[in-house]
Amino acid sequence: MRHPTDIERDKKSISTLVELTGVFEGIASMRIAQIKNQVLQATEFFNDLWGIYSQLRVDSLFRFGRSQSGEEVLSKDLYILITAEGGFSGDIDQKLIKAMQKSYNKDKHDIIVIGHHGAMQLAQRGISFKKYFKLPSKDKNINVAPIIRYVQQYQKTTVFYQQYISLMVQDVKQIELSAAVQQQGEDSEEKDKKEIITADNTIFEPSMYNVIDHLERSMLQIAMSQLILDSKLAQYASRFRAMTASHERAEESQGDLRLEYNRAKRAIKDQRLKEIINGMRKSKAAA
């Protein structure tokens, strides 16, 4: 049996681990609450913009804000993968890449990857990508303009991302970006009151088409930011789950060590008691 002082040392380090995992669990849960709040705020903002855009639309086509640019659109499709920055994301990034590989054809698709972990995973699989972006560490004012500039060059963009379903469940999803914008808009649309905004009843500056392009770019940016936030939410939830499991394991170990420590102490006491009784017996026999 180990000596109680050794067990005491282990007990101390385990209790530090229990505290640390508890703190990380708390941080992850706090970040989850913050991001959920931001997603709600941004959704309200998006809905208001969509309200204007849907009244402005001259037809149902979403033009990715490029109707006035005159630039040629690439015939390839763009895949955007939103993955974790570090390696502590469990196996969800592998699942994401597997989901992408089901439809990936290097002659028909270009890939942009967000997050270092995803870039590493793609490189390990020998899949080349056009551009890598770091996953933003901050959760507010994410600048997605450089990504949207790529999006505007392609006829179609599909985003593969991690979706937060609940604290215990995160899933891999894919969505076409223009559909993501329209889906968000349709969720907010109040179909009974539709007023058309035209040049006849509204003053536009600089012009109606410039405003439409700008609105489309803005909504793409918000939709893209929302997908990034959704992925981050899933990553925090995954981390929270891992920390909860570690916390429980550490608490179990702490309980086991406490038991072992008490047994060891009791064993020492018993040993001493035996020695005392034996000593007394011997001294009695000698008398």
Added chain:
Amino acid sequence: MAKKEDIKPQQQDSNIDKKSKDEKLPTPDEGMMWVRVYSPYQSYFNDQASSISAVNETGPFDILPKHHKFLTLLAACELVINAKDGEEKIKISRGIMYVKEDRVTVFLDV
């Protein structure tokens, strides 16, 4: 990104009861407009005002009550809002302004 010169606590809809079901912003008092300035993650102003000044591609302009429906892309400038309790200045880098029926919505950081 928008920066507020005079830091004040985020204002809530004080006239929330005035909001009708069909309107996003509450109905302003006579001779006033309801102005809301916000970005995806922050609200900068949400109250009544008698005027709002900004700059677009054409140049500086003012919006007063009874203005015609107006939709414009804003340039980097300082929004000046004449609110009930004084002048509010908000520095912006870009935005969209929508004016309709004495309600002004300014979307920032878009």
